Amino acid sequence: MLKITDLHAEVGGTPILKGLSLEIPSGEVHAIMGPNGAGKSTLSYVLSGREGYEVTSGSVTLDGVDLLALPVEERAAAGVFLAFQYPVSIPGVSNLYFMRAALNGVRKQRGEEELDAPSFMRLAREKAKLVELSPELLKRSVNDGFSGGEKKRNEIFQMALLEPKLAILDETDSGLDIDALRVVSAGVNGLRDPKRSMLVITHYQRLLDYIVPDRVHVLVDGKIAESGGAELAKQLERDGYAEHRSPAA
Amino acid sequence: MIEVQASQGPEDIALLRPQPNGRVEHAAAAPSLTALRRAAERALEQHGLPGRKDEAWRFTSVRGALEIAPSAPAELWSLERAGDDVRAHFAAEAFVLPVVDGVALVTAVDNLPAGVQLMALDDAHRSSVAPDPVSLAPERHFRALNTARFERGALLRIEGQLERPVHVIYVSTGVSVAHAKLHIEVVAGARATVIEHFVSPRKRGAVGQGGSADGAANVDVDAGPSGQGDAPPPTLLNAVTDVRVGPNAELEHVRVHRSTQLLVGDVATELGKDARYHSRVVTLGGPLMRLSLHLAFTGKGGSATLEGAYHVAGRDHVDHHTRVEHRASHCTSQQDYRGVIDGHGTSVFDGIAWVHQNALVSEAHQQNRNLLLSDTAVAHTKPHLEIDTDSVVASHGATVGSIDEDQVFYLRSRGMRESQARALLTFAFVRELLQRIGDEGTRKRVEEAMAERLPDGMGLLELFGETA
Ligand SMILES: Nc1ncnc2c1ncn2[C@@H]1O[C@H](COP(=O)(O)OP(=O)(O)OP(=O)(O)O)[C@@H](O)[C@H]1O
Ligand SMILES: [Mg+2]
Numbered sequence: 001m002l003k004i005t006d007l008h009a010e011v012g013g014t015p016i017l018k019g020l021s022l023e024i025p026s027g028e029v030h031a032i033m034g035p036n037g038a039g040k041s042t043l044s045y046v047l048s049g050r051e052g053y054e055v056t057s058g059s060v061t062l063d064g065v066d067l068l069a070l071p072v073e074e075r076a077a078a079g080v081f082l083a084f085q086y087p088v089s090i091p092g093v094s095n096l097y098f099m100r101a102a103l104n105g106v107r108k109q110r111g112e113e114e115l116d117a118p119s120f121m122r123l124a125r126e127k128a129k130l131v132e133l134s135p136e137l138l139k140r141s142v143n144d145g146f147s148g149g150e151k152k153r154n155e156i157f158q159m160a161l162l163e164p165k166l167a168i169l170d171e172t173d174s175g176l177d178i179d180a181l182r183v184v185s186a187g188v189n190g191l192r193d194p195k196r197s198m199l200v201i202t203h204y205q206r207l208l209d210y211i212v213p214d215r216v217h218v219l220v221d222g223k224i225a226e227s228g229g230a231e232l233a234k235q236l237e238r239d240g241y242a243e244h245r246s247p248a249a
Numbered sequence: 250m251i252e253v254q255a256s257q258g259p260e261d262i263a264l265l266r267p268q269p270n271g272r273v274e275h276a277a278a279a280p281s282l283t284a285l286r287r288a289a290e291r292a293l294e295q296h297g298l299p300g301r302k303d304e305a306w307r308f309t310s311v312r313g314a315l316e317i318a319p320s321a322p323a324e325l326w327s328l329e330r331a332g333d334d335v336r337a338h339f340a341a342e343a344f345v346l347p348v349v350d351g352v353a354l355v356t357a358v359d360n361l362p363a364g365v366q367l368m369a370l371d372d373a374h375r376s377s378v379a380p381d382p383v384s385l386a387p388e389r390h391f392r393a394l395n396t397a398r399f400e401r402g403a404l405l406r407i408e409g410q411l412e413r414p415v416h417v418i419y420v421s422t423g424v425s426v427a428h429a430k431l432h433i434e435v436v437a438g439a440r441a442t443v444i445e446h447f448v449s450p451r452k453r454g455a456v457g458q459g460g461s462a463d464g465a466a467n468v469d470v471d472a473g474p475s476g477q478g479d480a481p482p483p484t485l486l487n488a489v490t491d492v493r494v495g496p497n498a499e500l501e502h503v504r505v506h507r508s509t510q511l512l513v514g515d516v517a518t519e520l521g522k523d524a525r526y527h528s529r530v531v532t533l534g535g536p537l538m539r540l541s542l543h544l545a546f547t548g549k550g551g552s553a554t555l556e557g558a559y560h561v562a563g564r565d566h567v568d569h570h571t572r573v574e575h576r577a578s579h580c581t582s583q584q585d586y587r588g589v590i591d592g593h594g595t596s597v598f599d600g601i602a603w604v605h606q607n608a609l610v611s612e613a614h615q616q617n618r619n620l621l622l623s624d625t626a627v628a629h630t631k632p633h634l635e636i637d638t639d640s641v642v643a644s645h646g647a648t649v650g651s652i653d654e655d656q657v658f659y660l661r662s663r664g665m666r667e668s669q670a671r672a673l674l675t676f677a678f679v680r681e682l683l684q685r686i687g688d689e690g691t692r693k694r695v696e697e698a699m700a701e702r703l704p705d706g707m708g709l710l711e712l713f714g715e716t717a
Contacts, residue, residue: 051654076663088653088655093713094713102665
């Protein structure tokens with residue numbers, strides 16, 4: 001389970017997260033919604049350990065492990081996975097070879113045996129089916145020349161391979177057409193697991209029709225302003241964030 | 250240290266001293282060759298050797314080279330022995346021309362197929378196949394010195410389709426100064442690959458660094474004392490390669506620079522109608538690697554790709570100067586130079602694509618990208634276009650930057666170690682060019698050698714699905 005307690009974080013000296021607390025028990029899916037610039041992506045970067053995102057106070061643990069003490073790759077090994085809002089393309093590096101190196105890197109850190117090429121290939125094909133990612137895209141350079149939707153599918157494919165304990169999906173629905181949204185959601189639902197916590201960041205209630213969350217949180221100005229059940233998303237869709245904004249904003 | 254000025258008098262420059270017991274003067278040379286040598290001597294007297302005041306040498310000091318006095322040549326038998334070592338090492342290859350201390354051992358190549366001629370330049374000058382000098386590069390500076398002093402050059406003339414590459418291996422027995430001259434002629438309709446390898450002298454196994462497919466023992470081309478710790482005095486190889494690709498002919502011309510010698514290279518290429526030329530240069534460090542590439546389209550419809558991949562570290566200095574002249578219409582040139590610079594290394598790129606007035610419907614592209622891995626690494630880059638006609642598609646660009654931190658974060662977030670992520674991104678940057686080398690053995694060796702030079706580069710190739 002993920003436990004965030006009174007988290008404060010700055011970017012370039014500007015406080016962005018201002019006392020955020022959140023718990024996601026294993027097996028649950030929580031959604032975070034909130035206005036642009038509220039700090040949703042910042043939270044995802046802080047959780048995954050990106051440089052330049054400085055935690056000034058508070059704590060984050062995943063199954064009791066202090067995440068904030070670990071460098072990025074060790075957090076990945078500890079089970080953190082971030083599906084990027086804007087996946088980065090890496091020309092010249094094949095998707096498959098990269099993921100084999102990544103998976104084996106993670107397995108090694110976990111003390112598991114590395115996968116040889118044939119077993120990895122079998123696994124990769126199976127996971128690619130889950131999000132209907134074409135085998136041709138597996139061979140191409142990571143996200144290079146991928147369409148917006150293909151990039152997002154690729155993120156979920158990677159997540160399926162790495163089998164994280166904490167999956168953070170940052171606006172995975174943006175840029176997806178209706179069919180792709182259904183496919184990707186089905187992929188995510190297939191990855192729901194009693195041992196896995198998921199944090200789904202989205203602007204649109206529509207995604208939550210497919211991936212039905214256990215809890216919905218509203219993030220405003222670096223803090224959780226309100227939490228509720230799945231119905232909260234419907235209410236936000238109707239009313240917007242007006243009542244959550246501070247009068248000064 | 251003395252500051253060497255441009256056009257300094259010959260008597261002041263050690264490099265210009267005659268070679269003690271040199272063999273050139275004694276050769277009963279072909280008259281046409283003797284005439285060329287005389288003209289070169291005069292050019293030397295007039296222009297001397299380049300200094301910092303020459304625009305083309307502004308960022309590249311050759312002072313170290315100018316201070317090297319020629320040493321006496323090695324005995325011929327010792328050149329031949331080194332040539333045998335080279336052949337033994339490259340036993341898996343079909344055609345190997347050893348060039349030892351600048352001396353082309355043309356008789357060492359005995360299995361050439363019909364349609365391929367290899368002969369000493371001197372003999373060529375006496376015969377009907379005397380090469381027209383490729384006249385587009387001015388006979389000056391190091392090129393003039395080369396013509397005046399080279400001992401035995403070679404003419405490689407190719408007719409028909411040569412399926413396997415010709416490897417030209419430059420080695421040294423440790424002589425302080427060597428001048429090598431090679432003419433490559435690919436006649437109308439022919440096709441070939443020529444790969445020039447520049448390897449280190451004075452170090453056991455230098456020739457075979459990177460391993461060989463056949464597992465042959467490393468050769469020893471060491472003639473002088475070599476020991477760990479006592480850095481050998483610098484030696485210079487001044488290599489000129491003239492290339493003529495005939496109408497509708499094709500040449501892939503690869504150069505692999507992997508030497509601790511000071512290297513000054515000059516390549517001049519003339520392309521006939523519908524000729525295709527691919528220059529692929531790989532440079533793996535070196536105290537000085539200066540390559541001047543001069544290319545001209547003399548007939549319609551030619552195409553040329555000029556590519557260079559380089560890794561510069563320590564105090565290495567790598568300098569590419571290119572000049573591509575579109576003298577005829579409907580020709581296409583693409584220049585793509587990419588390098589990684591680490592430590593106190595310096596790279597220089599100065600390239601020009603010049604589209605002449607009569608060269609209608611031309612296409613000329615030029616790009617130089619540099620990845621700096623340290624704060625002390627330096628890249629000077631100056632791609633430029635000179636266009637004297639309207640109907641041209643042209644582009645040029647240069648970048649000097651460091652590794653993209655967003656990419657590093659992305660890779661790490663998937664569990665890859667930071668050092669591995671950086672190595673991967675660095676390698677991917679240059680690898681694309683290495684992969685275009687057609688000869689598989691050479692491609693694998695340079696990929697391996699490049700990977701090994703990168704920080705944390707071991708095991709990189711496996712990441713790309715290639716077993717090392
Ligand atoms: N590198 C940075 N330097 C300064 N400010 C930054 C930096 N990165 C983010 N911010 C600021 O932090 C705030 C939160 O940004 P963040 O990307 O977390 O918002 P978000 O909730 O994900 O918004 P969106 O819904 O638009 O994706 C914004 O005001 C943004 O401008
Ligand atoms: Mg965001």
